[in-house]
Amino acid sequence: MMSQIPINLEKVSKEIIDKEIIRAGIIAELDAINMYEQMAAFAKDINIKKMLLDIAKEEKTHMGEFQRLLLNRDEEQVQELEKGKEEVKKEVGE
Numbered sequence: 001m002m003s004q005i006p007i008n009l010e011k012v013s014k015e016i017i018d019k020e021i022i023r024a025g026i027i028a029e030l031d032a033i034n035m036y037e038q039m040a041a042f043a044k045d046i047n048i049k050k051m052l053l054d055i056a057k058e059e060k061t062h063m064g065e066f067q068r069l070l071l072n073r074d075e076e077q078v079q080e081l082e083k084g085k086e087e088v089k090k091e092v093g094e
Contacts, residue, residue: 022070029063032056
């Protein structure tokens with residue numbers, strides 16, 4: 001399922017607009033990754049499959065770029081990301 005973006009950014013406060021734009025970009029990249037990987041799973045032609053997986057990989061890079069931008073601008077996000085890492089380590093040992 002594709003996310004409902006673009007969101008109506010006119011309703012977002014000016015103080016957080018940049019972070020919301022970045023988050024919308026992350027959502028779009030995750031949607032693209034899912035779509036390309038799902039299509040690759042169904043593709044019969046090996047070259048189409050390879051190309052879709054290569055494009056999905058590029059989208060993962062884009063997601064990482066957006067994530068870096070967000071983490072540079074949202075200290076709370078950084079802290080919560082670290083909490084999430086610790087919870088996974090505690091709960092499942094990874």
